[in-house]
Amino acid sequence: MLGAGPPMLLFCLFIVVPMIAAVLMSFVKWNGLGAPRWAGGANWAEFFSDPVARTSVEVTVKLVVLSYVVQTPISLGLGLFTAGRQRYKTVYATIFVLPLLMSTAGIALLWESLLDPNFGALTALSKSTGLSFLNQNWLGDPHLTLYVVVAIIAWQFIPFHTLLYAVGRRQVPQALYEAALLDGASPWQMLWRVTLPQLRYTIVTSGILMIVGSLTYFDIIYIMTDGGPGYTTRVLSLDMYNVAFLQDQYGYASVLAVILSVVGIAIAIGLVRFSGFASMASQQEGAA
């Protein structure tokens, strides 16, 4: 078990090999049946003239940025809060984690019925409390739906990042806080001078998972909006799914897959190199 061999073997056989096949497929026309036809760069040319793909790229970028901006501060705050040792904080933490434990299909159905504009629980709440802003066409308003989707994805995944931050906060040596307290630091200063610098690696890890995760995010959007209204929530992974499995254009779908993977890899490697992980690489390099 000790070594890079076993995971490498699994990874190469079931991920790398299929990925290479996907790259090859991006150069053929294939409807999933019969023999593929060589297409050269035709699929790739199609990408640059496809307005739907361009929209999908824009929607994906919005989703990734919004997800990061929304999830990080909330997760960090809740993580620091639940890192405390008081009993009631354990209770809070246990309730906080519940959305993470639910199957995605269940979450989608739950929010669909909550947000139903006719019978939904929010509409009912709006009627009984008079808060009219709660009565919206949440999943049908082209100006609103992407934000609703971002919020639901946040609802599902903030618990995990909260957990990461809570674990990270517990690892910070108590001595550092005691020293800061002796220097007369306020709690706010301690947050900036001790907690955040100490959580650097956690922030990077959580950031990579968040960004790469929302880049390829699919499930909730597929079930709830299927990309609509119009193309306002059609992220790239959904576009790829539609092109492959509903339009039977596997070659072009592979182009989208390759682009999605390459962008994701570039972001991941960029984050690794230009953040805390990079110092590890050079430090190790020096040592070796």
Next chain:
Amino acid sequence: MHRVSAPRIRGRRWLAAGAAVATAVVLAACGSAAGGGKTSASGGGAKGKTVTMWLVTTGPSPANTAVENLVKSFEKSHPGDHIDYNFVENQSYKQKIQLAMGAGNAPTIFWTWGGGTLQQYIKAGDVASLGHPSWMSDFLPSSLGAVTDQGKLYGIPVEGTQPVYFFYNKQIFSKYHLTFPKTWNELLSTVKTLKSHGVTPISLAEGDQWPGLMYLEYLTDRIGGPSVAQALQSNKKGAWSNPAVTKALSDIQQLVRAGAFQSGYDSLKFSGGGSDALVYSGKAAMQLMGDWDISSILGSDPSFVKGGNLGMAPFPTVAGGTGNPADLAGNTASYVSISSKATATQKKIAEEFFADALTSPSYAKSEVGAGEVPVTKGASPMFAGQSLASYDKTIYNSVEHAPSFQYSWDQAMTPQVANVMLTNLAQVFELSETPAKFESLLNNQAASGS
């Protein structure tokens, strides 16, 4: 910087070697999968006298049970034969069967809507032809078109017919002294009247996209007759610019502008039951839907249906239109076909299952018992004594006598066109796309897809 780059170069060489091996493996795998016309056991290791069968689930409902019982009795009367069946949820099924087909691993018997998707499989040589079996004459002629290609039959109906009608709340109509509109103009004025009383005229589940298509199908037929849809389905050049399509699309937008649909119609899904609830709770007056809506509403609010409050009416006529008012649109039936990759023994068992079991009157009877309307000839007397007999009889008669039964376009057309059509039609319903734009997009898609 160069300290970091050294292992990267080594990594690349390592990767190159891996890639070479990987490519070889994948090419070998794909090559034999795609080129393999030779017969092999189908459906993941089914052997000998076992055949596999994939069906789309209708939920934990009586229709599933009817098929299960049928398999049981078939296995009893054909000792040694075994049918290993599996129900799959509808939305996931398309992907599952497509992958299995592509890899030559399809089940012996597979469920299909027929139409454009089945035609792709036929073209790729994945479906076994049934020729001209004697049981063909047992079924209503309109029910076999979706599984017929160049005069040959490729499937058999497995579940009932599903034409589309308007379903309406009779209480609302009688309260405001309305009768169900017979023409499009009457429909528009009914909409106006209902709105003036604060009732949502029409419930629409456009979040699913296919409910809106029903309007386009019917309007096109009422305006230009069945030949318009036939031209669309064969991807004729410029077919989408037909004036009947243009008029149908602008009629749809007229209805939207009249405020006929409930708020949030563009995100509501039929599956959650919301669009039904609008009708039976009296918030909306009517809904255009397939005949499954009867059992769907019965499941949610039995007293509403049993109290005789659910009305059913054909789609209105359009002034100046050439289509026959008795024409229908919807799913003629759902079907099962046989994979061409199955062994000779498996094919023989499957054909026996078709000829002996699926065509049997007792199966048609149990379908009726499950609330389905079968497409076998002479089924009319079977409905006697059923709780929904009056609806079922009307449906059966209208199917039997329909001059044309237009198959749902999203199933009839090739997948390349169908998906784009649904997405863009939803935008027509949202008034964010003009009919002209819709038509030019679809003309292009049809040209590139064929």
Next chain:
Amino acid sequence: MRRRFTVGKAVALVLATIWLVIVAAPLYYMILASLRTQGTYLTSSPWIPSGSLSTSSYGTVFDAGLGRYLLNSVVLTAVCVVLTVTISLGAAYRIVRRRSRAVSASFTVMLFGLAIPVQAIIVPMYVLIYKMHLYDTLFALILTLSAAAVPVSVLIMVSFVRDIPRELIGAMLVDGGGEWTVFRRLIWPLSRPVLATLAIYDGLNVWNNFLLPLVLTQSSSVAVLPLGLTKLEGLYSVNVPAVMAGVLLSVLPLLVLFIFMRRQVMNSLGGMIAR
């Protein structure tokens, strides 16, 4: 000073309680909806438990064979988590200690896997599994889901193992321990909290995965929970209360596991690394 501290704490408590409501209110709604029927869940009050309530949805869920799917999911998840977490830790240790160039290169290669969406490679993956005669087995799911979890797991483990002071490892090696001893006596116990976090992450990904079980299996004997839940969906309708009941039931075993795991995560630390 003391006063500001209290104000800050109060604000934190208020904000956390707001989030608590955001999480709990939908869950409350879900529980209530699961106690209604398909016909009444939409038309009766979503927040007040009035009218007729019944547990019949829970019966529907068990009739649909949820028990079997639950068992398959538990087995699959447990095996995948143990497999992934163990091999990732081993790999991370080797990558950080880095004795060979191939090992360091493999880390770079694995980073490539971070952003490959499964939908992108599902077609070749399917062909591969089929050709390996693994179609319709739990084994196919174990291999593919573990493989998909490898990149993230290795990344997280590497970032953790890297933080273990080199002096500790050095000291143990000087004392005559081999690499294996260092791994077993030092790395393994120190990694427990991270392993638990990772186990939760990987476990949930496996538990929730729908696409791979859908296309790589067909028999109900190997069907997992996400597939099982779709059996409550019909051609045109979804039994929403039953699905809600099913989801709530499936959360229970995970919740128990989480409470246990969290204690592991939170208590085994206490500044071990600092010392």
